[in-house]
Amino acid sequence: MTSAHGPIAIVGAGIGGLTCARTLQQYGLRVTVFEREPSARSRSQGSMLDLHDTGQAALRAAGLVEEFRALARPEGQELRGLDPVTGELVHHELPADATVSAPEIDRGQLRGLLLDSLAPGTVRWGRPAASVSRVGDGTARLHFADGTSEDFALVVGADGAWSRIRPALSEATPAYTGRTMVETSLDDVDTRHPELAHLIGNGSLVAKSAGTMLWAQRNSGGHVRVYTGFEAPHDWHIRAGLDFEDSEAVRAHLLGMLDGWHDGLLGLLRNSDGGFVSRPQHVLPVGHTWTHVPGITLLGDAAHLMPPYGIGANLAMLDGTDLATAIATHDDLDQAARAYENLILPRAAAAARACADMTTSMTSDTVIDVDAARRHLNEKIREAQPAG
Template sequence: MARISIIGAGPGGLTCARILQRRGIDVTVYDGEPGPKARNQGGTLDLRADDGQLALREAGLLDEFFRLARPEGQEMRQLDRHGAVLFHSVPEPDDRFKPEIDRGQLRDLLLESLAPGTVRWGQALDSVEKGNRLHFSTGDVVECDLVVGADGAFSKVRPAVSDATPQYSGVTFLEARFADADRRHPDIAELVGAGSAAAADGDRGLFAQRNSGGHIRVYIIQRVPVDWLGRSGLSIDDTAGIRARLLAAYTHWSPRLRRMITDNDGDYVQRPIYALPVPHTWEHNPAVTLLGDAAHLMPPLGVGVNLAMLDAAELAVAIAESASIEAAVRAYESTMFPRAAEMQKATEGGAEFLLSAEVPDFGYGENVDEQETA
């Protein structure tokens, strides 16, 4: 039986593992984090009926997903910098096209569906040697017949098939968090509503999203150098200094919107936006392939996790139904490459679009998720 190793326990890697196990195929997932609760998994995302939900159906988890998902999270408000509502979309009560779910909830759903011991935590990959020999930071060496790079933007598997590296887009997000928002931050909760709210003025923007449990995350979007904090004499834990700089940058915005910058609980989290070259392909390697952000990192415009999960489902099915691993990889890449290229071209330069004075329509995406383990 083929030895299959997946690197990365994000939604893509776990979806692939789940479908392989459902098809009676052994698989091991390796992840560098010490355990599933090692860090916060990020904000909410939507799963669309035509990609992410297709993958969950193949994984046999669609009903469980709908029990956790928030259809009301599809609500979208677009504001100007004065806080006036320019556009407001409210989903129908039975709308299931792209309901929201917290990333952590989705990951737990997938993890709990796997056979015990499938994920080996604390196994950070150092390199891939000759396609099928995996070297881990623990000193462990594992040989396999296929390694699947599902390890995100800065994949350690990618160099085995491609010299491409992610390039900084020129746009950075700062994440601000608000707990128990309806009680402790009612003004912000009212602005955001049940779903998301966005505003931009051409040079800077705000994007807020409702999460489960009364939490709200706000992403402060700026066109800045990747090292802007250091250039400003700041560090990421200098909350007061960052807040003062942001207030100066957003001085012409309404006081109500500026509360999304000043009233956050705890420190900011920095998330610079990177993307891979367009298109990103590689020469066929029968022992290595990539999925999700490792294969086609794009700006966060609503395609990342959905495409990662669709990639995962198609690869797993190809492995189960092909005569050999090599044939499966060829079949998978023959459909993944053109689909990814089309989406990469559609989202190229999209980080700038997030700052558009026309107020971009964030309402059709997974929102602003981490670019780490999709």
């Protein structure tokens, strides 16, 4: 292990970038995280995340397993599959035993755990990156939106789907999959909507028909996120004459799409408290790769954007600890980045192929078996790892 490396910059304070920063600091290495958001609480961090073998391995490497277990909700692994017309329970998964467990945790809580584990001042808030360029001596120059720049021995793009760092390595851009999720939410569901709380159970509820899906996911504190998923052109809402500022018009449109569905399921939309947010699904090509460039690399969605099944988040965390460990165990920073890329790119390709298999299951009328899908994913990832 060495601490002689020059300064490292991570662009993006998502869970992948923060896991990398935490692990680097565990090794005694210098790192700064640059984030465009003005503060840690400037926006919601999204829904629950189930921590797979990959995510749990990353937390072990980061020394945060016990802190995670204190916040996790193992009961959140429950999945209830309902017939969309009759409301009948047709599939029921209860939390798995400890050997294959994938406990749920609020993404915001997980991000907070990681932020709290960092040395004060590690994250520089309100510092959006614009691009990165090579200086010529193996270092990289990080350019910010305000026109300033700083030089680093390594710049890590952990800035998500629309990464500002990726163009320095790859011409690939995310492509729309043809599927969109519209998100809304309910608050204090156990008290205000006990019938819906009973319908959902302790974890998630899903109903689907002819490529359309309704998904409800319990978060901590009685908060429930609800998603309506369907195939549509990217500008479907414009064609429908919808303005997402008009929540009632969006609600009416979605209820019309689900005409004939069971009234209890439609209650998830009728009673929602939050507005509606359109979340079109984009992906990078399966097997996305790049020619190595000294001083620059990628992790997480910036490297391997996949459908939002939670897989990408788990891999982003594992990317982070693998990169930090490679840096700490190589005297040469460029060799470390090469070793890291040789490790994570085959794994990401295998996960992307497994995601494609899951997409087929998610969009068909067959019952979703989350445990089976997770086993399939983990098997494909293990097959892609180098021997030893």
